[in-house]
Amino acid sequence: MADVVRVVAADDPLRALFSPAGELTAEARSRLGMDAAALRELYRNMVLIRRADQEALNLQRQGELGLWGQFLGQEAIHVGAMAALRTTDWVFPSYREFGMAMVRGIDPADMLTLFRGLSHGPWDPRKYHFAPLAIPVATQVPHAVGFAMGCRLKHSDEVVLSTFGDGATSEGDWHEAMNFAGVFKAPVVFLCQNNGWAISVPLSKQTAGSIVERAQGYGFPGIRIDGNDVLGVYAAVRAAADRARQGEGPYLIEAVTYRMGAHTSSDDPTRYRTDNELQAWNAKDPIARYKTWLEQQGIIDAGTVAAIADAAETAAQAMRSRLTSMAVPPPGEAIFGRVYSNPPESFLLEREEFESSLEGS
């Protein structure tokens, strides 16, 4: 057994980038190869997605959305991970990856139609290389692995990002997919957003042992990092993706963060967690932290910060007005239109009967 552990550890280029506590080392931070514009872009994206997240919650509170699941506090993971990938690399998200999708270029108003009850999947995954949000927990993980196996069979150098929460690692699909990835050496980066809570169940009641150490059991390395440091997330995903691209197989990153908001707008976290915990994590806010660092480095100033805040405000208002003025697609098409590529006659007949039943009503 000891030999297996050593082999896995030797095959891990990420170890050198992080302290044992999962902090990106100063040396690694200075060698990220990002210029000032790229560093500012990370800040800008985090501010944009946080403002959109807040606006979506507002829309839900005003009755414009049926449900909203905030990702408040997890912006560093959303932005850092996406910056580390090529736009041709596919992402297989769970349901809280609105920020990632925004960074990938999917229109946020289109995305919100999902929570407005207008669509189950408002974008073409093939256009954005971004799979539909997966609502049943962990079921998207085998999809990511299958896709990655396919990349390998096609001898392409694409890699796949499979992201999920801490609760997902309890699901059978997660374990099965991790094992498949190890067996087939699939070019996939597993990114666990360990935000401490699966609805109301804390990690201590969810998971025996450690999430990241599970990777070794599946034959590949993993690392636990500070998920509130956008540059740390960037460096980790970048290195794991490079490794996968070179044919070295899967990697598990456990990014430790905190779900600052409720599970969704239907949830009441005061029933199961304390204010103290929230305050402690508030002090580690990923945007405030990164802003301080950028200021210290002389990369942003008050003018840039204000301009980015304005841009985020404008974008949030544009998202709101585009969403609330969107036409409701016709029911026949919405219900029947995309079920089959080659629809059976009986199915078409049912659609026809349904549509004529609506006429004159």
Next chain:
Amino acid sequence: MEAVTMAKAINLSLRDALTRDDNILIFGEDVGALGGVFRITDGLQKAFGDERVFDTPLAESSIIGVAVGLALRGFRPVPEIQFDGFIYPAFEQIVSHVAKYRNRSGVPMPITIRVPFGGHIGAVEHHSESPEAYFAHTAGLKVVTPSTPGDAYALLQTAIDDPDPVIFFEPKARYYLKEEIDPAARVPIGKARVAQEGWGVSVIAYGPTVSIALQAAKTAATENISLEVIDLRSLSPLDMDTVMASVRKTHRAVVVHEAPVFCGFGAEVAARISHDAFDLLEAPVARLGGLNAPYPPARYEKLYLPDVDRILQAADAALAYG
């Protein structure tokens, strides 16, 4: 072409598909070097390599989940689930994703899931089940089952070519039925066939019960009772035109499958006939199937499953009704 077994016909059909399209992949438990526990994939890994035909870890949910990912990447996966009773771990992937992914995303899911099903093989528990109704109940899937070697070959070709997901149930007790097959023949999904013409009672069967219905028809003929046997071949979509053409002739119908009668697929067929032919029927539509109890130990399976006698009794009752 010489006569082949259904097992061989399916093997040939897979072989021809693999030859025709490089994007077709076959995978599952023991389908590689072993050629599958029923040898359906015999020789395919040797002929097409271990990237096209490969063994997977023993994990049904991910066999199907991985198929979804491969389909997104442009492949046409043809995964095998080893036995009917082992499909349940994959139920979520099939129902929540294979069936609904296109509806959610617009991306087609050309996946054909092969599943040996049904009883009459003297097996231990979980190896003799008929789970077809679970899947026929799910929009987005097509569900088919052949009853002859020729249909097995042709229907599998159609299933693999279809841009939508198909669950392909193979009546494992009929794997060794032999007949000549015509590889050029085509069987569309959603078309039943008249397996035996008759005029007295329509016996509507599929998969493993078709040959039992044909035996019943033969026996009935000796008593001057004429049974028309309909082989549905496709459960979803369901070819009611062929069923109704038969019932318009006979005015009597018996539906027969191995799955339990309660909420079985026969309920759908019987309800549709009762609705569409209400004025024509001379007798209530009868349903025959397994008992509403878990599949029994093998020693009792002959008592549990519908047989020739039960079909004949149901036909007699339909003829004597009123």
